[in-house]
Amino acid sequence: MDNHPKSDLADQLSAAWSDLSALQVLEAAFEHFGGDNLALVSSFGAESAVLLSLAARINPDQKIIFLETGFHFDETTRYAKQLIERLGLTGVAPMSVDPITRKRLDPNQRLHQIDPDRCCHIRKVEVLDRALQGLSGWISGQKRYQNETRAGVELVEFDAERDCFKVNPLAHWTGRRIEAYFQRHNLPRHPLIASGYGSVGCWPCTTPLRAGETSREGRWRGQGKTECGLHRPVIKLQGRVG
């Protein structure tokens, strides 16, 4: 039996765009899906400036979703403002769980201590699901080098649960290449990098790196959790598009 047709299309686009630069992949994605049908999703974290810079070089008005969990470091909030101004981004839309739902599901704002998967689900996954409704897909800054979970990231993926595509223009970039882009374009760094942080997420679930750790090992330390759930595994479904 055949794969899901949209999954096949994702594979075809990944193959067709495999020799393109990240900037060219973004341009191709905007052209193929339509820029208005895609949202770039950014955490304004440690490496976010690279993808934001690439998008700004094509269209500074591109829609950019910033998942406002209510637990960002003050440094992240300030950094987001700095990058928005520096790159001239006009399409940044902070999105968060609605206050009534938040109060009902996490009245004391301690869910992250009891059930971090659930906390991520209501503050990130459900918010992104809502944000993507009606869109063809989203653009993510995932890179294969970041951890084992991400080692198989493709340039274009089809997320069957959300029925939308995900474009990862930086999929094959290394940490060294990210660093080189920061230097070449004189991009500001997230202020917490200087304090020893690697990947930067919500403050209750992010710690500085210890010697020899890779960038994401400071997230959800000791909890056996490596991802927030936004990036669902790619599953090859069988049958036709519903």
Ligand code: SF4
């Ligand atoms: S990273 Fe932590 S605080 Fe943020 S949504 Fe997930 S569990 Fe909650």
